[in-house]
Amino acid sequence: MTDLFLTPRLIPILEQVKRFVLEELIPLEKEIHHGFHHISKIIIEEKRPKIRALGLWGLHLSKKLGGLDLSLVEFGQLSEVLALCPFGHYAFNCQAPDIGNYELLHQFGSSMQQEKFMQPLIEGKIRSCFAMTEPEFAGSNPVNLGTTAILEGDKYIINGHKWYTSSADGATFAIVMAVTNPTNPPHQRASMIIVPTDTKGYQFVRNISVMGDTGEAWSSHAELRFENCSVPKENIIGQEGSGFALAQHRLGPGRIHHTMRWIGIAERALEMMIKYALKRELNQGETLADKQVIQHWIAECRANINAARLIVLDTARQIDQKGAAAVKDEISMIKFFVPKIMHETLDKAIQVHGGLGVSDDLILSHLWRHERPSRIYDGADEVHKSALAKSIFKKYK
Numbered sequence: 001m002t003d004l005f006l007t008p009r010l011i012p013i014l015e016q017v018k019r020f021v022l023e024e025l026i027p028l029e030k031e032i033h034h035g036f037h038h039i040s041k042i043i044i045e046e047k048r049p050k051i052r053a054l055g056l057w058g059l060h061l062s063k064k065l066g067g068l069d070l071s072l073v074e075f076g077q078l079s080e081v082l083a084l085c086p087f088g089h090y091a092f093n094c095q096a097p098d099i100g101n102y103e104l105l106h107q108f109g110s111s112m113q114q115e116k117f118m119q120p121l122i123e124g125k126i127r128s129c130f131a132m133t134e135p136e137f138a139g140s141n142p143v144n145l146g147t148t149a150i151l152e153g154d155k156y157i158i159n160g161h162k163w164y165t166s167s168a169d170g171a172t173f174a175i176v177m178a179v180t181n182p183t184n185p186p187h188q189r190a191s192m193i194i195v196p197t198d199t200k201g202y203q204f205v206r207n208i209s210v211m212g213d214t215g216e217a218w219s220s221h222a223e224l225r226f227e228n229c230s231v232p233k234e235n236i237i238g239q240e241g242s243g244f245a246l247a248q249h250r251l252g253p254g255r256i257h258h259t260m261r262w263i264g265i266a267e268r269a270l271e272m273m274i275k276y277a278l279k280r281e282l283n284q285g286e287t288l289a290d291k292q293v294i295q296h297w298i299a300e301c302r303a304n305i306n307a308a309r310l311i312v313l314d315t316a317r318q319i320d321q322k323g324a325a326a327v328k329d330e331i332s333m334i335k336f337f338v339p340k341i342m343h344e345t346l347d348k349a350i351q352v353h354g355g356l357g358v359s360d361d362l363i364l365s366h367l368w369r370h371e372r373p374s375r376i377y378d379g380a381d382e383v384h385k386s387a388l389a390k391s392i393f394k395k396y397k
């Protein structure tokens with residue numbers, strides 16, 4: 001942990017949140033064999049009231065909304081600590097995609113949208129989802145969308161097919177990316193429209209079975225269809241054609257939340273690796289920690305995690321100061337760099353634990369499976385690397 005980005009107000013909050021995660025949430029992991037649904041129930045009924053009583057509800061919210069009004073740099077450091085447990089973010093109600101939808105509605109939603117959709121979201125009364133990706137088109141180039149929203153009178157009529165809509169199962173509303181202005185330039189064709197999931201024509205097709213899934217609705221990924229699904233025109237967020245501009249606003253801070261979460265996971269894996277190496281005896285008092293190869297793995301993981309944390313927090317600092325659009329290169333950099341560090345650390349931690357490492361007795365196997373998609377969603381590694389390289393070349397041309 002670096003203290004370079006700590007602020008006086010953050011220090012006690014960070015300590016309190018970390019204590020809560022270690023003492024109240026990590027012990028719940030032993031309940032995983034009863035299923036995540038069981039854990040969710042305990043979180044909602046027992047843990048969230050405790051979090052509220054401690055004054056820690058709304059880590060990501062503005063003061064006006066009863067939150068702590070933290071900067072992205074500050075929230076990022078909390079995101080790392082929350083990730084020490086797989087359901088830390090969920091317990092504190094700042095899990096994706098709700099946190100992204102909250103930020104979007106907070107910045108760009110109308111007062112009706114904030115009251116009707118954002119307020120219950122931040123109170124933890126409802127959940128939401130974000131539907132952009134479609135099976136028929138490469139998600140890596142999301143300007144190609146088949147979903148349309150046609151304005152007829154005072155209603156948008158939506159038709160289309162989506163998949164990988166995370167947390168749609170049990171969500172009260174979806175923010176749907178749909179083409180409203182097909183003749184505009186590609187990046188100005190789509191809009192974001194709020195669709196309550198009980199609207200006629202909204203069809204929940206299925207939860208896709210994805211590696212690392214826990215079977216719990218808040219971390220599921222759905223396929224959806226929209227068939228003449230009609231919503232009031234005031235459900236559009238911002239202006240017609242502003243969908244991709246809004247998506248950029250949504251993704252910038254989101255990548256800080258995710259990458260700091262992955263650093264938290266790497267940190268936990270490293271700690272497990274260190275503790276096990278020190279206690280696992282090979283023969284006559286010699287432990288795994290005495291082996292040079294394992295010492296090197298631990299040293300490399302330590303250096304990698306520290307480096308990753310510094311570039312992520314520096315990116316967050318720049319987003320706080322200049323906005324996400326000004327630091328596209330840095331955002332691309334962290335999006336492919338941090339998953340690599342996390343996976344290398346998880347891999348070494350599993351290896352050091354031997355057979356125990358690949359068993360479901362430890363959290364490592366769950367983390368390995370559950371975090372593999374990190375190299376695909378929010379832009380695949382290759383897309384971010386190419387974007388960064390193009391920007392680097394541009395400066396030399």
Ligand SMILES: Cc1cc2nc3c(=O)[nH]c(=O)nc-3n(C[C@H](O)[C@H](O)[C@H](O)COP(=O)(O)OP(=O)(O)OC[C@H]3O[C@@H](n4cnc5c(N)ncnc54)[C@H](O)[C@@H]3O)c2cc1C
Pocket residue numbers: 097130131132133137138139140141163164165166167210221373376377378379380381382383386
């Ligand atoms: C667990 C998970 C959760 C998700 N949650 C959501 C969600 O809530 N809402 C939502 O709308 N979407 C969500 N997605 C979808 C995600 O954003 C897309 O999967 C992602 O954008 C990639 O699109 P694609 O799957 O269509 O892959 P494609 O675009 O078809 O790409 C396939 C592969 O091709 C390679 N590739 C792509 N472009 C390039 C390039 N330019 N150069 C070199 N190689 C390239 C990459 O290796 C990539 O993995 C989620 C996905 C996953 C796995």
